[in-house]
Every structure is written in C-alpha cells, then in structure tokens.
Amino acid sequence: MHLIGELDRTTCDLLAAAIGQAALPGRDLIIDCTRLDFIDAAGITGLVRAAQMIGPGQLRLTNMPAGLAEIIDLLDLPxxxxNLRRDST
Structure with a gap:
C-alpha cells in the first residue's frame, strides 16, 4: 500500500477503508510513505488503528520522510x- 499526499483528520477514514480491504488479520501489511507529504496527530492515530486492525500481523512503514520517522521515534510507538514497525529503508 502507498500513502500519497496528506494523512490527517480528513483522510483517516480513507485509510481505514483501504486497510479494511487490503489487510488480512494476522498478515503483515507494508505501507510505503515515499509520497506522504503531511501527517498530523489524527494521521498518527490512523496508523495506530491500522496496526490494531491487522492484529498479530505487522504494520511496516517504509520510506518514511524524516519528520514522520522522528515523530514515531519521539512517541516511541513501537x-x-x-506490531507497528518502522523500516530503516
């Protein structure tokens, strides 16, 4: 899955719907953040909820912009x- 543009309170429902279609409980889901331009607190919450939706599978975030990686580290989300993992690639 690829995030493109902004992930904020106005787009979190779109993320949840896409996760609901793409994710299978217990299976890993990779989200490429290469083209993610902006994320706010609601977007972070959306990622946490996405991780919860897939249960024991891992939600792997790849190609994160430096700002998002820093937020994830500051919040110590893992x-x-x-089951939320920040890949270093």
Whole structure:
C-alpha cells in the first residue's frame, strides 16, 4: 500500500477503508510513505488503528520522510504498538 499526499483528520477514514480491504488479520501489511507529504496527530492515530486492525500481523512503514520517522521515534510507538514497525529503508 502507498500513502500519497496528506494523512490527517480528513483522510483517516480513507485509510481505514483501504486497510479494511487490503489487510488480512494476522498478515503483515507494508505501507510505503515515499509520497506522504503531511501527517498530523489524527494521521498518527490512523496508523495506530491500522496496526490494531491487522492484529498479530505487522504494520511496516517504509520510506518514511524524516519528520514522520522522528515523530514515531519521539512517541516511541513501537513500544506501545508492538506490531507497528518502522523500516530503516
């Protein structure tokens, strides 16, 4: 899956719908963030909810802009959302 543009309170429902169609519980889901231009607190919440939707599978975020990677690290999301993983690529 690829995120393009902005992930904020106006687009989180679109993310949830796409995750609902693409993800299978227990299976890993990779989200490429190469073209993600902006994310706000609602967008971060949307990613956490997406991780919860796939249950024991991993939500892997790849090609993250530096700002998003920094936010994820500052919030220590992998510690609180064990199946959310920030790939270093």
């Amino acid at each position: 510690a609180t959302v064990p």
